[in-house]
Amino acid sequence: MNMAFKQETLRDDYTFSNSPESVRRFPFPFDEDEYMYSVNIEPHDAGPPGSVFEHAIDIDEHYLTECEERRIVLEDDHGRYVALPHMMDAQWDMVELVMTNLAKDYPESFQLTQDGDNWHWVNQPLGIDQKFVFGDTSTLPMEPFEFISRQVQGDWVIMDQRDEDLFADLGIVTGQADWSMAFDAGMSFKEWHAPVPHAPEMGIFDRALKYLLHLQYGSPVRRTNWRMCVNPRLDTSSEKWHLWGPDNVSVTAENVAEKVYLRVELQALFRLPRSNAIAFSIRTYMVSLEDLAKYPRWIKRLYRVLTSLHPDLAEYKGLNSYLPYVLNWLKPQDDGEVLPKGTQPE
Amino acid sequence: MEKGYSIKSKPIYGTLVWQDHAMHHVVIAEGEGGKALLKLFQQKLPREPLSVLYLAADPQAEKYATTVQKIINEPVTIKDSQAELLNALKATLDSCYMGTQFYVAGTEGFIWKVAAVLRDAGVDDKNVFKELCGSLGRRLYCVHCKTTNENVHHNIHVCTGCGRHLIVREHFSRLMGAYMGFMIDAEVPGEIPAAEEIYP
Numbered sequence: 448m449n450m451a452f453k454q455e456t457l458r459d460d461y462t463f464s465n466s467p468e469s470v471r472r473f474p475f476p477f478d479e480d481e482y483m484y485s486v487n488i489e490p491h492d493a494g495p496p497g498s499v500f501e502h503a504i505d506i507d508e509h510y511l512t513e514c515e516e517r518r519i520v521l522e523d524d525h526g527r528y529v530a531l532p533h534m535m536d537a538q539w540d541m542v543e544l545v546m547t548n549l550a551k552d553y554p555e556s557f558q559l560t561q562d563g564d565n566w567h568w569v570n571q572p573l574g575i576d577q578k579f580v581f582g583d584t585s586t587l588p589m590e591p592f593e594f595i596s597r598q599v600q601g602d603w604v605i606m607d608q609r610d611e612d613l614f615a616d617l618g619i620v621t622g623q624a625d626w627s628m629a630f631d632a633g634m635s636f637k638e639w640h641a642p643v644p645h646a647p648e649m650g651i652f653d654r655a656l657k658y659l660l661h662l663q664y665g666s667p668v669r670r671t672n673w674r675m676c677v678n679p680r681l682d683t684s685s686e687k688w689h690l691w692g693p694d695n696v697s698v699t700a701e702n703v704a705e706k707v708y709l710r711v712e713l714q715a716l717f718r719l720p721r722s723n724a725i726a727f728s729i730r731t732y733m734v735s736l737e738d739l740a741k742y743p744r745w746i747k748r749l750y751r752v753l754t755s756l757h758p759d760l761a762e763y764k765g766l767n768s769y770l771p772y773v774l775n776w777l778k779p780q781d782d783g784e785v786l787p788k789g790t791q792p793e
Numbered sequence: 794m795e796k797g798y799s800i801k802s803k804p805i806y807g808t809l810v811w812q813d814h815a816m817h818h819v820v821i822a823e824g825e826g827g828k829a830l831l832k833l834f835q836q837k838l839p840r841e842p843l844s845v846l847y848l849a850a851d852p853q854a855e856k857y858a859t860t861v862q863k864i865i866n867e868p869v870t871i872k873d874s875q876a877e878l879l880n881a882l883k884a885t886l887d888s889c890y891m892g893t894q895f896y897v898a899g900t901e902g903f904i905w906k907v908a909a910v911l912r913d914a915g916v917d918d919k920n921v922f923k924e925l926c927g928s929l930g931r932r933l934y935c936v937h938c939k940t941t942n943e944n945v946h947h948n949i950h951v952c953t954g955c956g957r958h959l960i961v962r963e964h965f966s967r968l969m970g971a972y973m974g975f976m977i978d979a980e981v982p983g984e985i986p987a988a989e990e991i992y993p
Binding site: 629 | 799802803849917919934936962964965968973981982
């Protein structure tokens with residue numbers, strides 16, 4: 448892949464934008480006209496070239512932008528990084544997972560040389576050249592998971608498996624949809640997901656947990672989740688709600704198409720070999736309604752999903768302040784055409 | 794409150810009952826938790842080794858302490874500050890082995906401070922039984938400035954750290970022993986409903 452990394456902002460003046468190619472590969476989450484929670488887990492197998500599923504860890508044109516955004520967030524609040532002491536094996540697992548995958552899938556940007564435990568990592572886009580001893584924390588400038596997670600897109604929560612449960616014991620979460628890793632640190636799987644309306648009663652988390660406890664090394668899985676946001680602000684954390692909350696009431700009939708973004712999380716889960724923990728990656732893609740409208744199939748489907756959305760979900764996803772503007776803008780674009788099942792753009 | 798709605802991270806507390814398979818019982822209580830102690834000893838005086846630690850910082854609690862001491866006829870460790878009680882608990886843990894069962898009674902803040910000491914010592918939480926007694930006041934963690942506010946009685950609380958009006962979300966962290974609080978009027982500044990005292 449010949450990739451030009453853009454340098455954009457995800458805050459303040461919001462210079463973030465998607466190229467036509469980036470819009471086209473957007474992981475649109477709705478395969479039907481109605482949406483309700485489901486476990487919707489599928490194998491994280493390699494997808495078509497150019498798609499966000501082509502590689503286990505997707506690197507795209509926003510790579511530098513998102514790494515810089517992470518740096519800014521951590522500088523302001525290092526509590527977005529949580530590492531409980533028993534997770535050191537998992538930290539090294541993550542170094543291996545990220546470095547080996549990026550070096551294999553994007554060799555023009557990342558190179559890894561392994562000589563026993565002596566590793567040499569080169570990250571060309573970020574200008575990092577690091578020799579270290581795998582397993583020896585003193586040979587890296589910071590904890591191993593922090594070191595590598597500053598060089599990869601997406602939030603990551605590493606779940607420790609014990610007592611037939613999964614615990615959020617390690618994580619870097621700087622671009623999340625209204626939750627807090629600092630608060631949820633150490634929580635069991637169901638405690639962590641407790642605020643999601645209806646899903647617990649529907650048994651979603653019982654089933655998901657049962658499934659994940661048996662996740663096998665080498666057979667990662669994925670699902671998508673979605674939300675919307677106003678402005679391409681990646682850091683819509685609970686911590687910064689006081690900063691982005693006002694944006695929710697800044698939407699008007701005039702600016703809705705450029706200001707409101709559909710925000711999709713590609714969640715991939717990997718069993719880790721040493722720690723037996725599970726790496727849960729939450730990779731967020733944002734596309735403005737304006738860009739989404741380049742594909743009528745998507746825009747019609749989005750309208751139908753949003754009009755039939757359960758009110759509790761609309762509230763949980765924080766849409767209430769601006770949903771009417773969104774619906775008014777989408778409505779004239781839906782001619783009622785019957786759309787076959789599937790998430791493809793055309 | 795909507796019927797049937799609950800957030801599943803909120804702990805549900807029970808009534809303390811002796812665990813018959815225990816090799817050693819450690820009972821830790823404070824204040825109104827003294828009543829739970831009395832109820833526990835009205836079930837029976839267990840055969841197995843017993844350690845009782847009690848935080849008595851007011852006259853009513855001292856009365857419970859005296860009564861408990863009379864009933865069990867064994868030394869009770871009584872302290873008048875939480876710090877001292879938790880230190881005494883740490884010392885007790887040095888002589889605890891596998892098979893010890895733990896019983897905690899008091900306010901929610903107290904329960905989870907004790908639970909933190911036990912967790913640090915490697916005690917599995919399933920061996921820790923908890924009864925909520927006395928005030929329903931909550932510990933509230935401000936997600937914005939990271940201050941933990943003690944003894945919060947109202948559903949909307951002015952953060953002692955940053956002055957924001959926080960709404961108490963029913964989402965509980967056992968690690969922090971606190972509920973999450975977030976700014977209620979972030980979207981429209983000043984739009985703050987009247988606070989209700991719902992955790993007396």
